[in-house]
Every structure is written in structure tokens, then in C-alpha cells.
Amino acid sequence: MVLRSKESAGRPAGKTARPPxxxxxxxxxxxxxxxxxxxxxxxxxxxxxxxxxxxxxxxxYGSKDDLLYEVYHQVLTMQTSHLDQIAAGPGTAEERLRLAAADVVRTSLDNLDDMIVFFRSLHMLPEDKQTQVRAERRAYQEKFKALVDEGVAAGTFRADISSDIVVHYFLSVVNQLGSWFKPDGSLSPGQVGDLFTELLIGGLAVR
Amino acid sequence: MVLRSKESAGRPAGKTARPPxxxxxxxxxxxxxxxxxxxxxxxxxxxxxxxxxxxxxxxxYGSKDDLLYEVYHQVLTMQTSHLDQIAAGPGTAEERLRLAAADVVRTSLDNLDDMIVFFRSLHMLPEDKQTQVRAERRAYQEKFKALVDEGVAAGTFRADISSDIVVHYFLSVVNQLGSWFKPDGSLSPGQVGDLFTELLIGGLAVR
DNA sequence: GGCGTCATACCGTCCGGTCGGTCTTAAATT
DNA sequence: AATTTAAGACCGACCGGACGGTATGACGCC
The missing domain is CATH 1.10.10.60 (Homeodomain-like)
Incomplete structure (x- = not known):
């Protein structure tokens, strides 16, 4: 039997301070x-x-699936809370959409592993949990869509492209980030967020 | 042992005419x-x-993996051939980029199952085949990027967004089509292609 | 009679999940 | 204060079955 240094379970005592x-x-x-x-x-x-x-x-955890579910839940919860805050904040629709778009890109890049798992393994979840995740996801999309609609109503964005399509369009970009972004590349998460935001807003703007 | 109607393997004989x-x-x-x-x-x-x-x-097939590889190979081959034809065709850079963008969306939607498998299961391939697929994929991206660069050089597209980023941006949209598009929805593949093309070109256009 | 085209039976491995048990810590009891 | 009880945290051997792949051979066609 090996002597184990007594890092009591409660609070970190050793220098490593590993999380629970x-x-x-x-x-x-x-x-x-x-x-x-x-x-x-x-x-x-x-x-x-x-x-x-x-x-x-x-x-x-009750199962291996449980572990997977937690990944989705955590990311979605965080990003939804961010979006709520931005949407309720000050600024024109365009300004808030810019903030929201840049934020979802940046937070996704900051949690790349989660995003990779997210878009790749959703279908492995048991039906019921999958339904729940989709509901949370749908809620996020709806809030995003509302921002676009606001801009359309204000005359800032073109009205001939359904906001549903726009949301699918941009969130697709976000969901695919994990398939090409390399953290050690030349662009920072924030820069990518700004560029993608530019492309989105440009596509939406009336000419 | 069951009597099987003699549909000779060579050519379809029964009314079902099942492929080989x-x-x-x-x-x-x-x-x-x-x-x-x-x-x-x-x-x-x-x-x-x-x-x-x-x-x-x-x-x-040599293995289950072989089956998977065939899926990628077929789709990539077809789309690359389409892109080659369009890029070498007549028209301004913008016109050809429009055609290319609309085409890749439409062909992807026409082969939704392949796309779903593609973006979801690439990482399951053995290393060597995965490398090969990535190479073919990279080739496609390069050709697409060349079109964007052409437009930038011609002054049609804004020059302050790296064409690499633009390619990642738009192909992300394409790769995610399988996650939301429903063939029985209100939009046809062609319509989605046109709308997405509009959003792309709008984002690229100089103002 | 050789070759392509499949059927059938079978094998070795791996993997998610279970289950009884141990150790530690804290509260309860004496 | 000493002792007992209860509960959480974690260990690790084990099971049942599914799954990819193979080996062998039958059957028809040139």
C-alpha cells in the first residue's frame, strides 16, 4: 500500500490543487x-x-451519456445567458446583433472542445435528452432571430431574406468553428468574431 | 431454404430493378x-x-471504414468537378462565385445523407484515409478561395477580409446544412442556395 | 474447371454497466 | 471523551453481449 499525501477531499491542500x-x-x-x-x-x-x-x-454520473449531456447543457446555458444580457442591453438592433454575433463566436472558440463534441455527437444522446437539448438550442435561436427581426423592422436589414434562414446561416458558421480553427493560428478568437460579424452584417445590410 | 426468384445479378430483370x-x-x-x-x-x-x-x-469492401471513405470520395469528386467547370466558365468573378456558391449548396442538399455523414464522421476514418480526404477537401477550398481572390483583385469584393476566412465562413454554412434542412420544408434546395449566395455576396461587397 | 459472387458459421475482443466492499468523515449517542 | 452509527466517496473485479472481421464452401457462369 502506498502512502498517499493527505490532500483532504474538501479543499485543495497540495500545490496542484486539482479540481474535485x-x-x-x-x-x-x-x-x-x-x-x-x-x-x-x-x-x-x-x-x-x-x-x-x-x-x-x-x-x-448515471451513464456515459450523462457526461455527454452535461457538455451541451453547460455551453448552451452560458451562451444563452450572454445573449439575454446583450439583447436586453442598450443600442440599436444592429449594434446588439453585432455584439451577439461576436460574442457567440468568441465564447465558442474559447470552448472549442465543447463545440467539437457538440456538433459531432448530439445524435448519440438518448432520444429524451436529445429532445431537451434541441429545445434549449431552439430557444437560443429564437432569441437570435428576434434580434434580426428587430433590425428588419427598423429598416436596417433587408427584408427579402427570412430571418430563420439568416439564423441557420450564421449559427452554422459558429457550429463549424471546431472543424478548422487552430488556437495557435494567426487569428485570435476575438478577431475571428469581428470578421465573421462583418460578413454577417454586410450580407444583411440594405444596399 | 427459400426459393428466390431468379433476378440475375447482371442486369435488372424484375420490376423492382434493384441496383447491383x-x-x-x-x-x-x-x-x-x-x-x-x-x-x-x-x-x-x-x-x-x-x-x-x-x-x-x-x-x-475491405472494411467498414472503406464504406465510409467511399461516401466522402464520391461527394467531393462530384462537387470538385462542378466547381472546376464553373470556375473555368465565362462571367465576372462575382458571377462565377455566385454560381459556385449556389451550386455547392444545391448539390449538398440533393445529397443530404452524404453531407450528414461527411461532417459528422470524418474523424472515424483511419489516419491515412482521413489525410487523403482532407487533401481533396483542401483542394476544393483552394479553388473556391481563388474565385474570391479574383473578385478582390477586380475590386468587386472588399479586401480587408482574408479570403481564407471567407472560405471557412461559407463552407461552414454548407457543411452544416444537414443539421437543419428538412426536404419537406417550405424552401427548395435551389432557393436556399440563392438566399445563402445573396448573404455571402452581400458580406463580400464593397460598400 | 476456374473464377467471381455470395452464404453461413464462428472467433476474439472490447466495452458499458453492475455490485459488493472499503475507507474517510461527521453526526449521534452514551 | 469515547464509541457507535450513518452516509458519502470511491475501488476494482466481473458479466453479458454485441460487433468487426475471417474462413470455408456452395453455386452459377464462361
């Missing part, structure tokens, strides 16, 4: 799902990477 | 991959749906 097991599991799982895919990542892989055993994982 | 086994396997595999995901679709599922047995499948 539950969060650690979710974090390494996200990373592994993003790198190798959900189905190619075994529960054993996850617990090994987290430095625990299966018993620990099934203590905190 | 090899094509049928690829077709049903694509469909199943799109519906349930690559990893959740067993080889047994595929051969059952095709009305044959494993022996037949492993006679025509």
Missing part, C-alpha cells in the same frame, strides 16, 4: 470526446485520464 | 450512417438492410 473529481471527470471526458469521438472513447479511458476508477464515475 | 449489390450496399450504408451514426450502425445492420449477408459486403 466530478468536475475533473467532465473536463477530461470533454477533451477525450473532442479528440477521439464519443464512441471511440471508453469509460475506462476517461477514468484513467482523470486518475480515478469506474466506481467514481458511476457514483457521480 | 455493391452500389446498394453503399447506398443503404450512407442512409444508416446518416440516421444513426457510423459507430452505432453495425455491419449486420447494413447487410440486413441491403438484403445480403456479410460475405457479400466483405467481398466488395
Amino acid at each position: 473529481v466530478k468536475e475533473r471527470l467532465l473536463h477530461v471526458a470533454t477533451r477525450l470526446f473532442a479528440r477521439h469521438g464519443f464512441e471511440s472513447t471508453s469509460v475506462q479511458d476517461i477514468v484513467d485520464a482523470a486518475g480515478v476508477t469506474k466506481g467514481a464515475m458511476y457514483h457521480y | 449489390v455493391k452500389e446498394r450496399l453503399l447506398h443503404v450504408a450512407t442512409r444508416l450512417f446518416a440516421r444513426h451514426g457510423f459507430e452505432s450502425t453495425s455491419v449486420q445492420d447494413i447487410v440486413d438492410a441491403a438484403g445480403v449477408t456479410k460475405g457479400a459486403m466483405y467481398h466488395y
